[in-house]
Amino acid sequence: xxxIKAYSAANATAPLAVTTIPRRATTASDVRIExxxxxxxxxxxxxxxxxxxxxxxxxxxxxxxxxxxGRVTQVGAAVTKFKSGDIVGVGCLVDSDHSCPNCHDHQxxxxxxxxxxxNSPDKHQTAPVTYGGYSESIVVDESFVLRVPANLELAxxxxxxxxxxxxxxxxxxxxxLKGKKVGVVGLGGLGHMGVKFARAFGxxxxxxxxxxxxxxxxxxxxxxxxxxxxxxxxxxxxxxxxNFILDTIAAEHDLNAYLxxxxxDGNLTLVGAPEKPLAISAFALLFGRRSLSGSLIGGIRExxxxxxxxxxxxxxxxxxxxxxxxxNEAYARMVRSDVKYRFSIDMASLKSD
Numbered sequence: 001x002x003x004i005k006a007y008s009a010a011n012a013t014a015p016l017a018v019t020t021i022p023r024r025a026t027t028a029s030d031v032r033i034e035x036x037x038x039x040x041x042x043x044x045x046x047x048x049x050x051x052x053x054x055x056x057x058x059x060x061x062x063x064x065x066x067x068x069x070g071r072v073t074q075v076g077a078a079v080t081k082f083k084s085g086d087i088v089g090v091g092c093l094v095d096s097d098h099s100c101p102n103c104h105d106h107q108x109x110x111x112x113x114x115x116x117x118x119n120s121p122d123k124h125q126t127a128p129v130t131y132g133g134y135s136e137s138i139v140v141d142e143s144f145v146l147r148v149p150a151n152l153e154l155a156x157x158x159x160x161x162x163x164x165x166x167x168x169x170x171x172x173x174x175x176x177l178k179g180k181k182v183g184v185v186g187l188g189g190l191g192h193m194g195v196k197f198a199r200a201f202g203x204x205x206x207x208x209x210x211x212x213x214x215x216x217x218x219x220x221x222x223x224x225x226x227x228x229x230x231x232x233x234x235x236x237x238x239x240x241x242x243n244f245i246l247d248t249i250a251a252e253h254d255l256n257a258y259l260x261x262x263x264x265d266g267n268l269t270l271v272g273a274p275e276k277p278l279a280i281s282a283f284a285l286l287f288g289r290r291s292l293s294g295s296l297i298g299g300i301r302e303x304x305x306x307x308x309x310x311x312x313x314x315x316x317x318x319x320x321x322x323x324x325x326x327x328n329e330a331y332a333r334m335v336r337s338d339v340k341y342r343f344s345i346d347m348a349s350l351k352s353d
Contacts, residue, residue, distance in 0.1 A: 001022050001024055001126060002022070002023055002025070003022055004023055004136040004137055005018060005353060006020070006350075007019070007135070007324055008060075008061040008063045008131075009048045009060065009061065009062045010060055011060050012060075013049075015328045016048065016064075016134070020132045021061075021127065021135060022142070023131075023137060024139050025139075026076050026158070029143075030075070030076045030079070030080050030141060030142065031075050031076070031088070031141075031142050031145050032073050032075070032139050033068070033072055033073065033139075034071045034072075034073050034136070034137050035068055035069075035070040035133055035135060035137055035138060036069055036347055037068075037069045037321075037346060038067060038069075038133035038134055038158055038345045039065075039067030039158035039162065039319070039343065040065075040331075040334065040342065040344070040345065041064075041066065041162050041163070042095050042189065042250065042334060043064075043162070044064035044065065044132075044331075045064060045331050045334060045335070047119055048237055049333075051275075054276075056119065056258060057153070059119060062129075062136055064119075065118060065120060065135070065345075066091060066132055066133060067159050067163070068089060068091070068158065069087070069157050069159075069161075070087070070089075070090075070154075071088075072084050072086040072087075073137070075142070077208065080142075081142050081145070082142060082145060086147070088146060088147060088148055089145070089146040089148050089160075089161050089307065090138060090140050090144065090146065090161065091117070091162060091165065092162055092297050093108055093114055093116060093144055093297075094115050094140050094141065095114070095123065095143075096113060096115065097112075107299045108144075108295070108300055109297045115130060115131065117130060117132045118132030124279055133347075134324065135347075136347070136351075143300065145309035146161070146304050148258060148307060149307060149308065149310065149311025151311055152311055152347050155344040155346070156318070157307075158319070158344045159342040159344065160193075160307060160316065162297065164306055164315075164317065165298040166298075167194040167248070168193075168302075168306040169198050169297065169298035169306070170246060170271065170293075170295035171246065172302070174244050174269070176201075177203040177244065178201060179202060180202070180204065180243040180244060181203070181206065181241055181242050182203035182206070182242070182245070183245035184207050184223070184245075185246070185247040185249055185258060186208070186247070186248040186249045186272070187207055187217065187218055187341075188210050188248065188337065189339075191341075192221050192340075194248060195221045195222050195339075196222055198220060198222070199221075199223070200222075200315060204224050204225075204245075205223045206223060206224065206225045206226065206227060206238070208227050208245075209226060209228065209230065221318075225231070229257065231248045235257065238262050240288065241261065241263055242262050243263060243267075244268075244269070245262065245267070245269070246269055246271060247269065247270045247271065248271055248272045249272045249274070250272040251274055252274050252275075252278065253278070255270075255292070256278060256279070259280075259284035259285065259292065260284055263288065264290075265291075266288065266290050266291075267290070267291045268291070268292050268293075269292075269293050269294065270294045270295070271294070275307055317341065317344075318341045320340070320343055321343075321345075324347065324349045324353070325349060330343045344351040
């Protein structure tokens with residue numbers, strides 16, 4: 001076991017501050033990674049502030065961060081996939097039970113014994129819970145380490161480990177989107193990735209937004225059209241015409257308006273997580289045989305597939321790179337939606353603390 005520097009929150013109201021945390025020694029199947037960049041996800045903020053207490057209470061101190069890109073510095077004796085110097089990624093998962101039906105189906109995110117990258121019971125008992133990527137380094141079982149394509153800019157790769165797979169997975173699962181009409185609700189950290197993937201899949205991409213000022217950016221990112229969702233005439237013109245809609249909104253909103261945008265057998269998939277239950281009209285589903293579903297990140301195999309797809313299509317997240325010392329400012333800005341479109345922490349800045 002060794003001690004490293006990290007940024008943690010001591011309680012739900014405390015700002016993130018520099019501290020030291022333990023990391024386990026590298027076992028036979030482990031990879032030790034020097035963290036180069038770590039994305040800031042809205043889930044980090046929710047967890048730090050214990051806003052999901054009823055579902056996933058936060059254990060303090062909390063070291064967030066599950067969008068990790070780094071360099072391998074040490075591998076265990078049994079590791080075969082990686083070597084020192086490799087550039088790799090770690091997403092939302094760092095372990096599972098490896099034996100349940102979900103793990104056998106390469107859907108480790110649904111494993112009842114999954115170990116999340118932070119705020120999850122640490123089965124190695126290095127600490128009460130796992131500590132995430134706002135830190136100098138991390139030790140992870142090689143089965144949960146991902147190869148990063150060499151052609152991609154690393155700061156923009158980090159958010160792919162959560163925002164990327166969150167939007168890629170439901171689109172890929174829906175099937176061949178080439179030539180289909182695909183909607184993306186919201187143009188934030190998740191939405192902008194949804195637009196990039198839908199365009200790369202060959203879909204006709206339409207962004208739903210409440211902000212007319214986002215039209216130009218939606219087109220720049222790859223959308224063919226935009227719809228101002230508060231404009232009833234624009235919504236009416238597109239009613240019943242979509243094959244698939246990805247809803248990235250985490251605030252309360254009217255799902256029925258988007259269900260009515262779907263054609264026969266169309267699907268609306270939620271990847272945002274509003275705090276309060278949302279009302280659903282049965283008729284919005286019955287007429288048109290429409291479906292409503294949800295999606296949670298992706299398994300390790302699919303996450304690697306997503307990274308390889310990004311390498312082939314030169315896709316990264318649009319990021320603002322900042323030092324770790326500005327993380328509390330970044331959280332405040334994230335609440336105000338003042339970022340295009342994700343923050344990525346240059347973890348070299350931690351050395352100056």
